[in-house]
Structures are given as structure tokens and as C-alpha cells.
Amino acid sequence: MAEHPSPHHPPHHAPPQPDRRDFLTKAAAIVIGGGLALVAPAAGLLVFLDPLRRKSEAGTAVKVATLDALPANGDPVQKSVLATRVDAWNRTPNVPIGAVFLQRLKDGGVRALNVACPHAGCFVDFRNSEDGYxxxxxxxxxxxxxxxxxxxxxxxxxxxxxxxxxxxGTEIWVTYQTFRAGVREKIAVI
Ligand code: FES
Incomplete structure (x- = not known):
């Protein structure tokens, strides 16, 4: 007499259930494989967008002002430092990279001070009434x-x-550089 499968008792020859470990192993392989597949394009994208590839003229002398812009009484004047920024695609002139105080000295020279406070980088003000910053x-x-x-x-x-x-004779060129804030030593920041 033919055997009829009962709804409560599966037949003896029912297909085997997939092993849970097999499933997890395959899933892990897919995840790892997918991750590796993403690494190469992501690395390419990082190189493509990497801001470190951008260069400016920080660390090289740039013209900031002319002597006639500085008061003869020695009061400092704040000037922006503009430089040419170069990246993989563009060369952009006159990009602000910082600011300096320029002061005419009695010996005819010029002093340049970075306006960034060495404590935490805020811009300092010149206070005429206090004869200082x-x-x-x-x-x-x-x-x-x-x-x-x-x-x-x-x-x-x-x-x-x-x-x-x-x-x-009249052009003031400053080698602009920023330095690490919050430390006693003057450490240039690249
Ligand atoms: S005192 Fe200048 S940033 Fe703190």
C-alpha cells in the first residue's frame, strides 16, 4: 500500500535542510568579497579628492604689501596673505591663506607677525591704547x-x-607659515 505523507510527519526522503554554517560561511564570503571589491575604487577616490595634493605657497615668500601701506609712526597694519593654490586640475591665484601684522621699524625694516594666537589660533587684535596686541x-x-x-x-x-x-625697494615679501598652537616650541605646520 502506498505511503501517504502526513502533514505532521515529513516523508523520509524530504530534501535535506541547508546547513546553517554553510549559509553563514557563504554570507561572510560575500561580505568580504564585496568589501575588497570596494577597496580599490575607494582608494582611487581618495587619491582623486585628497586635499593634501593641493599645494599653496605657504612656506615660500609672497608679496603682501608695499612700504607706503605702513604708517610711519610704527603702528602695525593687518594684511591678508594671498597665495596661488595648485591642485591636480587648477591653479587658483589670490587664495587667502592667512594674515599678518606688518610694522615699520625704526631701522627701516619691517616686522611681520602671524595674527594667529599661539594659544588656540584665534586672531589677535592690535590695541593702539595698549601699544600691543x-x-x-x-x-x-x-x-x-x-x-x-x-x-x-x-x-x-x-x-x-x-x-x-x-x-x-618697496615690496614687502613675507615667508608665510603657520605653527602648532598650544605648545611652547615654534613647530611649523605643513
Ligand atoms: S588666548 Fe588666544 S586663543 Fe586663547
Whole structure:
């Protein structure tokens, strides 16, 4: 007599159930394979977009102003530093990369100080009434030569002085550079 499968008892020759471990192994292989497949395009994309490939003229001398822009009384003047930024596709002139205070000195030279406070990078202000600089963020104060004026200032060092050259008699060229904030040493930031 033929055997009829009962709804409650599956037949003896029912197809085997897939092994759960097989399923997990295959799933893991798909995930890993997919991940590896994404690595190469992602790496290419990173290279494509990598901002480190952009270069500016930080660290090289740029013309910032001319001598006639500086008051004869020695008051500092804030000037933007503009440079040419180059990346894989474009060469963009006049991109602001920072700012400096320029001060005419009695010996005919020019002093350039980075406006960024060495404490945490806020821009400092020149205060004519105090004959020096003041940082509005945490009240560091600096003398006109950039040295720390008030010993209770939180800034770990004086303002960062930058090299200056006078070219063609009147042009003020500054080698602009930024430095690590919050440390006593003057460490250039690339
Ligand atoms: S950032 Fe200038 S005192 Fe803190």
C-alpha cells in the first residue's frame, strides 16, 4: 500500500535542510568579497579628492604689501596673505591663506607677525591704547615685538614672527607659515 505523507510527519526522503554554517560561511564570503571589491575604487577616490595634493605657497615668500601701506609712526597694519593654490586640475591665484601684522621699524625694516594666537589660533587684535596686541578668546596680551606682555596670558609663547624681505625697494615679501598652537616650541605646520 502506498505511503501517504502526513502533514505532521515529513516523508523520509524530504530534501535535506541547508546547513546553517554553510549559509553563514557563504554570507561572510560575500561580505568580504564585496568589501575588497570596494577597496580599490575607494582608494582611487581618495587619491582623486585628497586635499593634501593641493599645494599653496605657504612656506615660500609672497608679496603682501608695499612700504607706503605702513604708517610711519610704527603702528602695525593687518594684511591678508594671498597665495596661488595648485591642485591636480587648477591653479587658483589670490587664495587667502592667512594674515599678518606688518610694522615699520625704526631701522627701516619691517616686522611681520602671524595674527594667529599661539594659544588656540584665534586672531589677535592690535590695541593702539595698549601699544600691543590682545587676543579676544582668552585674553592673552602681547607687546609690539610679539613677546608675551602679561605673564598670566595663557599663550605658551609669543606671537610667531615671520621672515620678511624688502624687494625692489618697496615690496614687502613675507615667508608665510603657520605653527602648532598650544605648545611652547615654534613647530611649523605643513
Ligand atoms: S586663543 Fe588666544 S588666548 Fe586663547
Amino acid at each position: 590682545h587676543c579676544p578668546c582668552h585674553n592673552s596680551s602681547f607687546s609690539l615685538d610679539g613677546s608675551i606682555k602679561d605673564p598670566t596670558s595663557p599663550s605658551p609663547r609669543g606671537m610667531d614672527e615671520l621672515p620678511v624681505e624688502i624687494r625692489h
